Amino acid sequence: MRMRPTLSWSSAEDPEPGTTDPEPVVDALSAGGVLVLSGAGISTESGIPDYRGEGGSLSRHTPMTYQEFTSSVQARRRYWARSHLGWRTFGRALPNAGHRAVAAFERHGLLSGVITQNVDGLHQAAGSEHVVELHGSLARVVCLSCGAFTPRRELARRLQEANTGFEPMPAEINPDGDADLSDEQVGDFRVVPCALCGGILKPDVVFFGEAVPPQRVEDCRQLVRAATSLLVLGSSLTVMSGLRFVRQAAQDRTPVLIINRDPTRGDRHALTRVALPLGPALTGIAARLGVPVDSDEPS
Numbered sequence: 666m667r668m669r670p671t672l673s674w675s676s677a678e679d680p681e682p683g684t685t686d687p688e689p690v691v692d693a694l695s696a697g698g699v700l701v702l703s704g705a706g707i708s709t710e711s712g713i714p715d716y717r718g719e720g721g722s723l724s725r726h727t728p729m730t731y732q733e734f735t736s737s738v739q740a741r742r743r744y745w746a747r748s749h750l751g752w753r754t755f756g757r758a759l760p761n762a763g764h765r766a767v768a769a770f771e772r773h774g775l776l777s778g779v780i781t782q783n784v785d786g787l788h789q790a791a792g793s794e795h796v797v798e799l800h801g802s803l804a805r806v807v808c809l810s811c812g813a814f815t816p817r818r819e820l821a822r823r824l825q826e827a828n829t830g831f832e833p834m835p836a837e838i839n840p841d842g843d844a845d846l847s848d849e850q851v852g853d854f855r856v857v858p859c860a861l862c863g864g865i866l867k868p869d870v871v872f873f874g875e876a877v878p879p880q881r882v883e884d885c886r887q888l889v890r891a892a893t894s895l896l897v898l899g900s901s902l903t904v905m906s907g908l909r910f911v912r913q914a915a916q917d918r919t920p921v922l923i924i925n926r927d928p929t930r931g932d933r934h935a936l937t938r939v940a941l942p943l944g945p946a947l948t949g950i951a952a953r954l955g956v957p958v959d960s961d962e963p964s
């Protein structure tokens with residue numbers, strides 16, 4: 666999923682160590698009109714692993730490209746077998762304190778919206794309403810022939826029925842909802858076609874090697890233009906699909922603030938990078954602003 670990332674920074678971009686002072690973020694939020702750009706780092710506290718952070722999975726997991734997926738029956742078998750198992754983790758994942766704080770900021774009129782690079786739906790699950798899913802959503806499936814969108818849980822049920830007894834133990838679950846399985850474990854997993862036309866089904870997410878739909882990019886650019894400031898949460902900004910919005914904001918002289926434990930490719934455009942874990946950092950910022958955050962008790 667997404668474009669192939671560049672894994673190293675050039676030496677000209679020596680990373681700054683970051684700060685633990687969240688005050689600039691408090692100031693930006695209290696002014697309102699903040700656009701959030703979130704990445705995998707905000708979902709790690711929900712048990713969804715990051716590709717690149719500590720223990721990141723990118724070193725051992727190469728996401729399937731769009732070209733592989735569309736050109737090979739065996740690749741689709743492998744994808745859906747792995748994704749079918751991975752979906753159980755995604756299906757169970759709950760929003761964490763970071764997602765809940767972002768939803769609370771929106772409820773209090775401090776945000777203009779959220780652009781997320783995540784496909785896990787956890788911002789919406791926490792109550793955020795104005796969310797652009799830059800890379801799509803694992804909760805939807807699209808037919809490559811007739812274009813129909815259907816809920817993933819429906820496909821999960823059909824895959825379950827077609828593959829009774831398929832219970833391998835995956836080694837790892839990845840942030841794109843993909844579980845690590847050997848070819849032997851994939852075995853003769855049965856992929857099901859579109860129930861309407863028999864076409865090939867694909868999760869409604871942007872794969873590596875696939876472009877983000879142009880209209881969606883334009884919608885995001887419009888959000889960036891209208892924002893008072895851009896707040897990046899939990900993204901290393903390694904791929905251009907997110908970094909371009911940081912660059913756009915910097916060009917517009919719109920302040921960019923980042924909360925991310927590790928250095929990011931956007932640091933040199935940012936007013937500050939707060940190097941704190943997101944859940945506690947955003948909860949603390951909400952407290953400073955007097956914004957109540959929902960508890961994690963199921964309602």
Ligand SMILES: [Zn+2]
Pocket residue numbers: 808809810811812813859860861862863864
């Ligand atoms: Zn179809």
